[in-house]
Amino acid sequence: MAAASPLVAVRGRVLMRPLGVAAVLAAVFLASFLVGRYPVAPHTVVAILAAKLVPLTPFWPSQAETVVWAIRLPRILAAMAVGAALSASGAAFQGVFRNPMVSPDLLGVAAGAGFGAALGILSGMGGGGVQFCAFGGGLVAVAATYGIGAGDRSGGVLTLVLAGIIVGTVASAGIAFTKYVADPHNTLPAITFWLMGSLASVSLRDLGVAALPMAAGLLPLLGLRWRLNLLTFGDEEARALGVDVIRLRAIVIVAATLMTASAVALAGIIGLVGLIVPHLVRLLVGPDYRVLLPTSTVLGAAFLLVVDDLARVLTAGEVPLGILTSLVGAPVFLILLRNGAKGWTRS
Amino acid sequence: MDTVMIPPLVELDGVTCGYGGRAVLRHVNLIVRGGEVLCLLGPNGIGKTTLFKTMLRLQPPLAGVVKVRGHDVARWPATRLATEMGYVPQAHSPPFPFSVLDVVTMGRAAHLGPFAQPSRRDVDLARAALDDMGVGTLAGRAYTEISGGERQLTLIARALAQQPAVLVMDEPTSNLDFGNQILVLERIRALAADKGMAVVLTTHDPNHALCYADRVACLERSGRLRVGTPAAMVTEDYLRLTYGVATRLVAVDERRRLCLPLGREEGGTSCAVC
Numbered sequence: 001m002a003a004a005s006p007l008v009a010v011r012g013r014v015l016m017r018p019l020g021v022a023a024v025l026a027a028v029f030l031a032s033f034l035v036g037r038y039p040v041a042p043h044t045v046v047a048i049l050a051a052k053l054v055p056l057t058p059f060w061p062s063q064a065e066t067v068v069w070a071i072r073l074p075r076i077l078a079a080m081a082v083g084a085a086l087s088a089s090g091a092a093f094q095g096v097f098r099n100p101m102v103s104p105d106l107l108g109v110a111a112g113a114g115f116g117a118a119l120g121i122l123s124g125m126g127g128g129g130v131q132f133c134a135f136g137g138g139l140v141a142v143a144a145t146y147g148i149g150a151g152d153r154s155g156g157v158l159t160l161v162l163a164g165i166i167v168g169t170v171a172s173a174g175i176a177f178t179k180y181v182a183d184p185h186n187t188l189p190a191i192t193f194w195l196m197g198s199l200a201s202v203s204l205r206d207l208g209v210a211a212l213p214m215a216a217g218l219l220p221l222l223g224l225r226w227r228l229n230l231l232t233f234g235d236e237e238a239r240a241l242g243v244d245v246i247r248l249r250a251i252v253i254v255a256a257t258l259m260t261a262s263a264v265a266l267a268g269i270i271g272l273v274g275l276i277v278p279h280l281v282r283l284l285v286g287p288d289y290r291v292l293l294p295t296s297t298v299l300g301a302a303f304l305l306v307v308d309d310l311a312r313v314l315t316a317g318e319v320p321l322g323i324l325t326s327l328v329g330a331p332v333f334l335i336l337l338r339n340g341a342k343g344w345t346r347s
Numbered sequence: 348m349d350t351v352m353i354p355p356l357v358e359l360d361g362v363t364c365g366y367g368g369r370a371v372l373r374h375v376n377l378i379v380r381g382g383e384v385l386c387l388l389g390p391n392g393i394g395k396t397t398l399f400k401t402m403l404r405l406q407p408p409l410a411g412v413v414k415v416r417g418h419d420v421a422r423w424p425a426t427r428l429a430t431e432m433g434y435v436p437q438a439h440s441p442p443f444p445f446s447v448l449d450v451v452t453m454g455r456a457a458h459l460g461p462f463a464q465p466s467r468r469d470v471d472l473a474r475a476a477l478d479d480m481g482v483g484t485l486a487g488r489a490y491t492e493i494s495g496g497e498r499q500l501t502l503i504a505r506a507l508a509q510q511p512a513v514l515v516m517d518e519p520t521s522n523l524d525f526g527n528q529i530l531v532l533e534r535i536r537a538l539a540a541d542k543g544m545a546v547v548l549t550t551h552d553p554n555h556a557l558c559y560a561d562r563v564a565c566l567e568r569s570g571r572l573r574v575g576t577p578a579a580m581v582t583e584d585y586l587r588l589t590y591g592v593a594t595r596l597v598a599v600d601e602r603r604r605l606c607l608p609l610g611r612e613e614g615g616t617s618c619a620v621c
Binding site: 098288 | 400404405425428429430433434436441443444445449453457458463464465505509
């Protein structure tokens with residue numbers, strides 16, 4: 001037993017880290033209510049939030065309540081939902097494609113959603129319509145990728161990845177074409193800004209609609225997360241271990257695509273989150289999806305919330321979210337690489 | 348040894364196997380029984396791997412039937428096949444640094460429901476399998492950082508945690524140093540002798556077949572498969588005709604013989620497809 005105790009201690013310490021990440025999310029969540037042009041004191045935020053649960057006599061101005069509930073809360077929840085969805089689907093994709101360099105838009109979901117949104121904006125739709133088009137475009141793109149890839153029975157994931165590149169290229173060409181024919185005075189800027197990503201105009205209703213497919217994607221992934229470990233050993237080994245690989249991979253791809261498409265529909269194209277958050281988490285808690293997937297979900301929520309807070313305060317206008325995730329994410333990623341902490345070999 | 352009375356665990360019945368409709372091996376008949384080590388010999392490119400994959404149902408046979416305990420496995424769910432047959436691939440490096448214990452615990456997948464996670468009992472079985480292979484101390488190490496021999500033993504332990512009746516091993520001694528080769532082969536013998544498992548393995552060393560196999564299945568250049576005792580199958584003629592190498596079989600004691608290579612013969616070829 002004495003020989004086993006250091007191992008147990010190491011495991012214990014690693015298992016504390018998901019709790020640490022959850023604590024970080026809680027702190028970032030509360031701090032995010034303080035960020036913005038209208039000042040609200042920390043204790044006021046706590047009181048305003050608590051007032052929904054316990055009877056409190058309001059000592060705050062009604063504007064403060066409006067800012068917290070109607071303006072900041074939807075945006076905070078949306079940032080968390082989008083970050084969680086992108087990170088969880090990125091983690092799942094990295095397992096399915098056995099590659100730590102894979103992001104959730106590998107199969108063309110982001111480009112497809114962008115094309116859908118661009119078409120929606122071009123045809124003069126409002127916010128909800130554009131979101132619907134983006135969601136549909138993402139699903140159609142991945143369905144096309146999967147349809148092409150599944151035609152080759154022997155190729156496994158490689159054909160799927162190549163099909164994803166082709167479908168993504170076609171969708172990007174579609175985006176370029178809609179920009180080309182768009183009215184340069186109003187439609188073109190709308191498309192451009194949408195593609196850069198933003199949570200500025202998200203309402204609770206939008207979030208409620210997007211939360212359904214996100215949850216529908218996240219729940220099966222969480223349920224199947226131990227089996228994702230087996231997929232990383234390759235098709236043949238996983239099959240010999242008793243896994244129905246084709247069905248499991250299809251479920252994971254559909255679930256991750258639902259999450260990514262709804263995240264893109266809600267917030268536009270936000271790069272790098274789905275790539276670096278699972279990476280970071282793999283460094284913190286190891287490669288076991290039983291811990292990796294829930295921790296990625298939570299850290300992804302915290303990461304995008306921080307970036308969105310920055311987007312709100314850095315300049316008087318808003319910095320598009322997609323730009324900031326890249327500006328914040330790239331240095332983080334490079335530091336990780338420089339330190340030799342790669343996450344696919346234990347440091 | 349009278350094995351005829353033991354019912355066959357695995358049966359290849361007139362199996363033709365290959366890729367994309369192109370047959371590599373035709374009309375293979377093979378029976379594997381519990382408690383025996385069956386060694387598959389044959390030159391590179393002759394179709395050993397194809398035969399293994401067909402046996403493991405990783406690819407469908409072009410003709411014929413693969414049976415386990417007398418039943419055609421073609422329509423079995425993946426979990427049922429995995430509880431009968433375990434696969435030990437060549438030691439490899441996966442992209443992520445799972446711990447050795449996590450890797451071995453994955454052998455329990457066939458016994459768990461799709462949304463289930465391994466219980467304490469599954470982890471205990473995985474630990475026991477590691478102990479069986481004599482590498483229990485590796486449990487907490489990263490699989491990507493242990494030696495090739497340790498990885499091979501870990502993969503065998505994973506197949507043991509799967510609790511199958513048959514182990515199918517693809518060149519379990521390749522990439523291992525001399526000591527680890529003997530270690531792995533002795534453990535394989537013990538699995539057949541102590542647990543009554545059937546072990547089918549490929550090797551490139553005729554001496555492994557001579558020293559550790561109960562029966563040897565030889566794939567000849569013609570694509571024919573012949574099965575018999577090691578002494579009857581691993582002959583100077585077979586080695587000359589198949590590998591183009593002149594050998595002498597030397598008796599070590601009353602039971603054991605070793606193959607000593609003398610040199611390549613004129614006109615011999617090492618390539619099956621030339």
